[in-house]
Amino acid sequence: MVPIVLVATGGALGAVARYLVGTVLNRGSWPVGTLVINASGCFLIALFLTLASERAPWLAGGFRYFFPIGFVGAYTTFSTYEYELWRMVSLGEMAAAFGYFVASNVLGFGGILLGAWVARR
Numbered sequence: 045m046v047p048i049v050l051v052a053t054g055g056a057l058g059a060v061a062r063y064l065v066g067t068v069l070n071r072g073s074w075p076v077g078t079l080v081i082n083a084s085g086c087f088l089i090a091l092f093l094t095l096a097s098e099r100a101p102w103l104a105g106g107f108r109y110f111f112p113i114g115f116v117g118a119y120t121t122f123s124t125y126e127y128e129l130w131r132m133v134s135l136g137e138m139a140a141a142f143g144y145f146v147a148s149n150v151l152g153f154g155g156i157l158l159g160a161w162v163a164r165r
């Protein structure tokens with residue numbers, strides 16, 4: 045029962061964080077908020093999981109349910125990213141779609157690399 049409560053609590057906080065970041069940053073037609081959420085989510089999950097496995101094994105307990113599964117799981121928006129990419133393509137906005145695809149993947153992977161690097165320092 046405890047893991048379920050931890051996932052639910054982390055998920056509630058992650059969903060609120062996603063809403064706030066998206067609301068503040070999604071002002072135009074290009075989904076900046078989703079991009080920032082996905083890239084920062086990649087950073088956060090890599091930071092946490094690298095710390096938990098390499099430097100702070102005590103994080104592998106309940107925090108593993110709360111943060112990477114609950115918070116980051118609700119915070120990141122991969123399905124939204126894919127829908128927004130599809131919407132751009134279906135509207136014929138191929139240059140915007142390509143830019144969004146490249147930026148999302150490069151920044152997401154960059155977030156993974158940076159998160160792991162920071163955790164190891």
